[in-house]
Amino acid sequence: MAEHVAHVERKRVYVTIWIVLLCFTALTTGVAYIDLGSNWNTVVALAIAVCKASLVVLFFMHVRNVSERMVRVVIVTAIFTLTVLIVISFSDFATRKLIPPPPGLRQASHIVVHHLGEEQ
Amino acid sequence: MAEEHAALVAEQFDDQLQQYQTATLGMWIFLATEILFFGGLFAAYTIYRYQYLPAFEIGSHHLSVLWGGTNTAVLICSSLTMAMAVRCAQLGKKKPLIAFLFVTLIFGFLFLLIKFGEEWRHEYLEGLAPGVNFTYHGPHAVHVELFMFFYFFMTGLHALHMIVGCGIMITLIILASRNYFQEKFNAVEIAGLYWHFVDIVWIFLYPLLYLIGGRFPH
Amino acid sequence: MGTASAATLPGSGEEFHLHYLNVKHGLKAWLLTTDHKRIAWLYFFTTTFFFIVGGLAATFMRLNLISPQGALVEPETYNKLFTIHGTIMIFFFLAPAVPTVLGNFLIPMMVGARDVAFPKLNLLSWYIFITAGAIFLYSVISGGVDTGWTFYTPLSTMYLNTHVLSAAMAVFISGFSSILTGMNFIVTIHKMRAPGLTWFRLPLFIWSMYAASLIFVLAMPVIAITMALVMIERIFHVGIFDPALGGDPVLFQHLFWFFGHPEVYILILPSMGVISELMAAFSRRRVFGYGFVAFSSFAIGLISFIVWGHHMFVSSESAYAGIFFSAMSMAVAIPSAVKVFNWIATMYKGSVSFEAPMLFALGFIGLFTIGGLTGVFLASMGLDIFLHDTYFVVAHFHYIMVGGAIMGYLGGLHYWWPKMTGKMYPDYWARISALIIFVGFNLTFGPQFLLGVLGEPRRYATYPPNFQFLNIMSSAGASILAVGYLLPFIYFIWSAKYGAPAGPNPWGARGLEWETASPPPVHNFDVTPVVTHEAYDYEAVSETVAVS
Numbered sequence A: 001m002a003e004h005v006a007h008v009e010r011k012r013v014y015v016t017i018w019i020v021l022l023c024f025t026a027l028t029t030g031v032a033y034i035d036l037g038s039n040w041n042t043v044v045a046l047a048i049a050v051c052k053a054s055l056v057v058l059f060f061m062h063v064r065n066v067s068e069r070m071v072r073v074v075i076v077t078a079i080f081t082l083t084v085l086i087v088i089s090f091s092d093f094a095t096r097k098l099i100p101p102p103p104g105l106r107q108a109s110h111i112v113v114h115h116l117g118e119e120q
Numbered sequence B: 001m002a003e004e005h006a007a008l009v010a011e012q013f014d015d016q017l018q019q020y021q022t023a024t025l026g027m028w029i030f031l032a033t034e035i036l037f038f039g040g041l042f043a044a045y046t047i048y049r050y051q052y053l054p055a056f057e058i059g060s061h062h063l064s065v066l067w068g069g070t071n072t073a074v075l076i077c078s079s080l081t082m083a084m085a086v087r088c089a090q091l092g093k094k095k096p097l098i099a100f101l102f103v104t105l106i107f108g109f110l111f112l113l114i115k116f117g118e119e120w121r122h123e124y125l126e127g128l129a130p131g132v133n134f135t136y137h138g139p140h141a142v143h144v145e146l147f148m149f150f151y152f153f154m155t156g157l158h159a160l161h162m163i164v165g166c167g168i169m170i171t172l173i174i175l176a177s178r179n180y181f182q183e184k185f186n187a188v189e190i191a192g193l194y195w196h197f198v199d200i201v202w203i204f205l206y207p208l209l210y211l212i213g214g215r216f217p218h
Numbered sequence C: 001m002g003t004a005s006a007a008t009l010p011g012s013g014e015e016f017h018l019h020y021l022n023v024k025h026g027l028k029a030w031l032l033t034t035d036h037k038r039i040a041w042l043y044f045f046t047t048t049f050f051f052i053v054g055g056l057a058a059t060f061m062r063l064n065l066i067s068p069q070g071a072l073v074e075p076e077t078y079n080k081l082f083t084i085h086g087t088i089m090i091f092f093f094l095a096p097a098v099p100t101v102l103g104n105f106l107i108p109m110m111v112g113a114r115d116v117a118f119p120k121l122n123l124l125s126w127y128i129f130i131t132a133g134a135i136f137l138y139s140v141i142s143g144g145v146d147t148g149w150t151f152y153t154p155l156s157t158m159y160l161n162t163h164v165l166s167a168a169m170a171v172f173i174s175g176f177s178s179i180l181t182g183m184n185f186i187v188t189i190h191k192m193r194a195p196g197l198t199w200f201r202l203p204l205f206i207w208s209m210y211a212a213s214l215i216f217v218l219a220m221p222v223i224a225i226t227m228a229l230v231m232i233e234r235i236f237h238v239g240i241f242d243p244a245l246g247g248d249p250v251l252f253q254h255l256f257w258f259f260g261h262p263e264v265y266i267l268i269l270p271s272m273g274v275i276s277e278l279m280a281a282f283s284r285r286r287v288f289g290y291g292f293v294a295f296s297s298f299a300i301g302l303i304s305f306i307v308w309g310h311h312m313f314v315s316s317e318s319a320y321a322g323i324f325f326s327a328m329s330m331a332v333a334i335p336s337a338v339k340v341f342n343w344i345a346t347m348y349k350g351s352v353s354f355e356a357p358m359l360f361a362l363g364f365i366g367l368f369t370i371g372g373l374t375g376v377f378l379a380s381m382g383l384d385i386f387l388h389d390t391y392f393v394v395a396h397f398h399y400i401m402v403g404g405a406i407m408g409y410l411g412g413l414h415y416w417w418p419k420m421t422g423k424m425y426p427d428y429w430a431r432i433s434a435l436i437i438f439v440g441f442n443l444t445f446g447p448q449f450l451l452g453v454l455g456e457p458r459r460y461a462t463y464p465p466n467f468q469f470l471n472i473m474s475s476a477g478a479s480i481l482a483v484g485y486l487l488p489f490i491y492f493i494w495s496a497k498y499g500a501p502a503g504p505n506p507w508g509a510r511g512l513e514w515e516t517a518s519p520p521p522v523h524n525f526d527v528t529p530v531v532t533h534e535a536y537d538y539e540a541v542s543e544t545v546a547v548s
């Protein structure tokens, strides 16, 4: 009854993924003790985390052979929305300090600040 | 609707396949909301980390990589046993199903024990609990407190999900021992999705909280 | 199951018509129901209650603003009034109203299903909703809250002594109700469609409900976590958003508006779906450019997630981020305009009739267009610096939310009322009501555009005397608007008892929901329909065949 609904994964696959995940954990911890220079430690740590998460999603959560195709769309949509939230709100903070506003805008904001100061 | 399906298929569905796919899709959409739920925190974390990186490094270096790494391994092991439990449920093997669910539950408890009993207790005693017992007065104290807040809140929210997960495990064990899953393996599979998701959150929390700026001598 | 036997009864006999309303009686049968149609009614009564509470708060505000010094209340009370009005109308009336009342009732019927995908979660969602509502009412009764519906930090977390915690808790909880509803709808639309009901045969209401549900699922979790942070900052005095403690208040605004802007599309998208239905039904024509209208819902949903910074042009947001947000905000006008043009084109050469629902729909198009165009003003950064936080903004979003969302809701209620109750309401009075609401609405909010341009800031209990004339005009308009809203209360209640039987299809409309009895049987259709034509097939005869 159950078999025709879900795909049953082989035991060996689960165990392999488990070993790989443990190795990745050791790797990410080990790399933290090596100075890779500038931000590379963060990049490597995040890259490993993304690999681990992908393995869990694809194998443990059966997305590799899920019978409902929409599941993949749901995952991509959620990750895309999260990326939008992080990247766009972050870009506000990043551009605020790195690039000075163009002269016209600076003048305009100056006027506004001045104007507000008068009101208070 | 055939009569013998009545017990297996809820009345709004036509057949078992539809019910199965519907439940799977529903759970994934719920997990999508969870991604955004944690995502708000990750966004705030990213922005503050960018603004106050030195303070975040100091805060991070107060955490225990040993226990954080151990807990990562514990969760990965629990994910394996959960996946095996789902497999047993799919194959209709009752005894190994209960055994694997039980081991998963034990791993969950172990994780919570290390989290609260070892790590949180330690950090609290060290005076690093923001708003409760924060006595750190070194450089960047204000923003170290901010980091510690994110640490406590993100791991706390994760632990809350773990507690819910353990509750689900207990429920599944009881249901399985009453032969509930002989035909309806679906609940175990759906619970498995949730459990693995909580594991994934931790996979990101571990490097983001414990390993900021690396652990090499500066 | 008793319900299963009801579905197989021949539900056509006049004197023995077993339907979802008379199949079981008693309070318990209603409070523990998992029937999506009954849950729609539960939502109808609760959201209507909140509409009345929020409307009363607005009444007191408009009364107070008759005099420049404030005719009625202290400024502190006024702050509480607009907070109560905003929070209740957004979180406890508008966001749930169309999706949970019309959506709950119609989505399973329109896709030819027996129920939503998860009926128990559907009921749970209502209980979460009323829990949240009760907590908010508690915060109102125990002294009120004066943060505004936006809960801006650090005002909300550090400075106010009012009941911010319970109010934030209420919003936090209400988010989960919406999440469950959105999840349920998405899965229902995907997995529960009747045989033959392909995506492009679906009614456009389904498409826009789908887009709105997507926003529910993706935006609500963010407001929930943000409210959790507000509560924690308030309880533990940690500096998440308070600059004095190392936090950043603008980050709160990012998180809040990441939810807050898509939220306004949750309010308007379902009403847009209603308008598409009404336009087709009362023009006797297929909606012009079906594909464009369908995909414009998704375009609106998508773009709504990348415009939130237009609320923050004057709050130290980077000018470069501002340029991006400004451009994207203007881009939303494109799919919105696609809808408006297609609705108008639908009427062209159609045989248009002006029953009450159509009057509401036409009102929607006019008012939404004004609201949308003034939104483009506000999207341009330079102009927004001067119009920000003035009555211009208030007028703009009321044209969208009241002129748009509520007009659409009322139009939908009038259109599907015969289906929901099996009874007709007096069309004459309904037309009068539509007319009064249209006039009253414009009198209320039209002057506020002028007040905003003249520089009256929003959220103040008092104002300079030279603004008094326009304010009195606005208050007078509000009283007319109130009469317009009161009328449906009276004739809807009247019709439930004395209305003429509606019959299965009083409007001669297409769409699956009209092919079953009014009120529908417990499982919606006596036999699962097989769909062979699209929802607006007004040229062809219905070819729905029954299979067993």
Ligand SMILES: [Cu+2]
Binding pocket: C260, C261, C264, C307, C308, C310, C311
């Ligand atoms: Cu907006």
